[in-house]
Amino acid sequence: MIKIDPTSYTPFYEQVKTEIRKLVMTGSLRAGEALPSIRELAAGLVLNPNTVARAYRELERESLIVTQKGKGSFVADGTAPVVRKAKEAHLHRVLDRAIREARELDLDPEEILAAFKRRLERSGDEGKKGDRHD
Amino acid sequence: MIKIDPTSYTPFYEQVKTEIRKLVMTGSLRAGEALPSIRELAAGLVLNPNTVARAYRELERESLIVTQKGKGSFVADGTAPVVRKAKEAHLHRVLDRAIREARELDLDPEEILAAFKRRLERSGDEGKKGDRHD
Amino acid sequence: MIKIDPTSYTPFYEQVKTEIRKLVMTGSLRAGEALPSIRELAAGLVLNPNTVARAYRELERESLIVTQKGKGSFVADGTAPVVRKAKEAHLHRVLDRAIREARELDLDPEEILAAFKRRLERSGDEGKKGDRHD
Amino acid sequence: MIKIDPTSYTPFYEQVKTEIRKLVMTGSLRAGEALPSIRELAAGLVLNPNTVARAYRELERESLIVTQKGKGSFVADGTAPVVRKAKEAHLHRVLDRAIREARELDLDPEEILAAFKRRLERSGDEGKKGDRHD
DNA sequence: GTGGTCTAGACCACA
DNA sequence: GTGGTCTAGACCACA
Numbered sequence: 426m427i428k429i430d431p432t433s434y435t436p437f438y439e440q441v442k443t444e445i446r447k448l449v450m451t452g453s454l455r456a457g458e459a460l461p462s463i464r465e466l467a468a469g470l471v472l473n474p475n476t477v478a479r480a481y482r483e484l485e486r487e488s489l490i491v492t493q494k495g496k497g498s499f500v501a502d503g504t505a506p507v508v509r510k511a512k513e514a515h516l517h518r519v520l521d522r523a524i525r526e527a528r529e530l531d532l533d534p535e536e537i538l539a540a541f542k543r544r545l546e547r548s549g550d551e552g553k554k555g556d557r558h559d
Numbered sequence: 560m561i562k563i564d565p566t567s568y569t570p571f572y573e574q575v576k577t578e579i580r581k582l583v584m585t586g587s588l589r590a591g592e593a594l595p596s597i598r599e600l601a602a603g604l605v606l607n608p609n610t611v612a613r614a615y616r617e618l619e620r621e622s623l624i625v626t627q628k629g630k631g632s633f634v635a636d637g638t639a640p641v642v643r644k645a646k647e648a649h650l651h652r653v654l655d656r657a658i659r660e661a662r663e664l665d666l667d668p669e670e671i672l673a674a675f676k677r678r679l680e681r682s683g684d685e686g687k688k689g690d691r692h693d
Numbered sequence: 694m695i696k697i698d699p700t701s702y703t704p705f706y707e708q709v710k711t712e713i714r715k716l717v718m719t720g721s722l723r724a725g726e727a728l729p730s731i732r733e734l735a736a737g738l739v740l741n742p743n744t745v746a747r748a749y750r751e752l753e754r755e756s757l758i759v760t761q762k763g764k765g766s767f768v769a770d771g772t773a774p775v776v777r778k779a780k781e782a783h784l785h786r787v788l789d790r791a792i793r794e795a796r797e798l799d800l801d802p803e804e805i806l807a808a809f810k811r812r813l814e815r816s817g818d819e820g821k822k823g824d825r826h827d
Numbered sequence: 828m829i830k831i832d833p834t835s836y837t838p839f840y841e842q843v844k845t846e847i848r849k850l851v852m853t854g855s856l857r858a859g860e861a862l863p864s865i866r867e868l869a870a871g872l873v874l875n876p877n878t879v880a881r882a883y884r885e886l887e888r889e890s891l892i893v894t895q896k897g898k899g900s901f902v903a904d905g906t907a908p909v910v911r912k913a914k915e916a917h918l919h920r921v922l923d924r925a926i927r928e929a930r931e932l933d934l935d936p937e938e939i940l941a942a943f944k945r946r947l948e949r950s951g952d953e954g955k956k957g958d959r960h961d
Numbered sequence: 962g963t964g965g966t967c968t969a970g971a972c973c974a975c976a
Numbered sequence: 977g978t979g980g981t982c983t984a985g986a987c988c989a990c991a
């Protein structure tokens with residue numbers, strides 16, 4: 426469910442945080458639901474447990490998850506209402522960045538929009554694929 | 560002309576590379592034109608000359624610029640024809656990343672497109688502004 | 694295993710690159726094998742870690758080695774088949790340079806060949822020794 | 828008559844020195860003969876006069892040339908007898924370096940000699956050509 | 962412990 | 977003044 430890009434400059438622990446936030450935002454992980462254990466996830470992602478632990482620790486600090494000693498980590502309650510807003514904010518952040526970068530190329534809004542439509546359709550055909558490289 | 564974001568995970572030397580690539584792609588820097596000297600740019604960006612030197616060195620390795628001992632760095636000849644393609648490729652990369660990230664939120668293409676249009680118009684009103692934070 | 698000549702005009706990082714390429718070409722370092730860590734090699738050669746790091750970084754860019762965060766650097770896979778060709782190319786480069794320089798002295802090919810034979814035998818007697826000073 | 832390689836790590840002034848030494852060793856420049864003026868040579872090589880001046884100064888310090896104020900630079904007298912020995916020494920240096928580098932590849936002397944013969948013949952066919960890159 | 966980035970500052974070749 | 981190399985040393989991510 427989660428993928429880490431080793432070529433990205435974004436630290437592994439940040440990538441793990443982002444991926445888990447997405448799972449919550451899409452409803453793949455619901456309030457109260459258990460996250461994979463640190464060791465489990467670390468093994469799956471071929472990361473050191475320390476790295477995953479750091480991601481969980483920071484997600485806990487922002488109250489997205491809670492950890493119960495001896496039991497594991499769970500999506501925090503009260504998350505549900507926040508999700509909708511977070512999702513919208515995330516979408517805007519993502520789109521605004523693309524728009525800003527496109528405009529920095531000195532392109533007209535019409536051109537940008539046309540290109541966006543084409544790429545969006547294209548992405549529908551191919552399913553979700555793509556190489557990130559922040 | 561160039562701005563660096565100290566809060567970004569992207570290394571300074573990569574940010575400098577990206578910014579200079581943009582200047583070439585937008586035609587702000589044309590083939591044969593001189594780049595600011597390493598020391599000059601470093602001073603302007605409050606970076607260490609070593610950091611800017613690394614950016615220039617790598618841009619030279621990708622043949623975007625050429626350096627003449629004792630004289631300075633210049634946009635490479637033969638850049639002009641390459642620019643158009645690079646620009647398009649960059650635009651696609653930027654848009655595709657946004658599309659991929661939006662789709663990972665389980666949003667419909669229509670929703671995504673509608674949001675994109677709104678944000679694009681909004682960006683036109685405000686002029687080019689925005690808080691980056693890659 | 695590696696030696697650096699501080700009197701050479703060739704930068705230290707280039708000398709390190711050349712020496713490591715040789716180790717791979719002679720089979721002293723095989724695909725997958727670990728290279729000494731940057732700090733280790735730097736200490737051994739009495740060089741600054743930055744200098745060795747630059748050598749490794751550039752060897753990585755030419756796909757001769759791969760680096761894993763926190764683990765170290767390793768000879769790239771797929772190196773084996775490339776080695777034979779690289780070895781031959783390197784030999785030709787070395788011999789051609791000597792031939793060109795000898796010819797620039799206006800010597801006959803026979804003279805050059807005779808001298809080469811004598812020096813080659815002589816080198817066999819003495820074992821591998823020699824004062825470089827590029 | 829002289830060529831400078833801007834991609835070489837050998838400083839320009841050293842390349843100039845070496846090239847002039849070769850001209851003397853091959854008899855292209857004889858004792859008492861005038862060298863091109865500093866400005867002339869600098870213009871021909873597209874170098875700054877300072878750079879050529881440094882080469883001349885150092886060649887003068889090693890007594891290969893003499894400079895007469897207002898007249899120019901000349902190959903020193905007493906050079907003739909030295910030339911023969913210098914030529915041989917230079918040849919040996921050049922060949923020994925090639926031999927050392929070939930042996931560092933773990934090649935047999937027979938292999939090396941065979942390759943040398945082939946490359947020597949090849950060089951005869953093509954005339955003097957070649958890209959150096961020390 | 963292993964790499965990666967960055968600053969501060971020195972020294973050199975070249976224009 | 978313009979680049980290029982190098983050292984010393986700090987700080988961070990990752991194992």
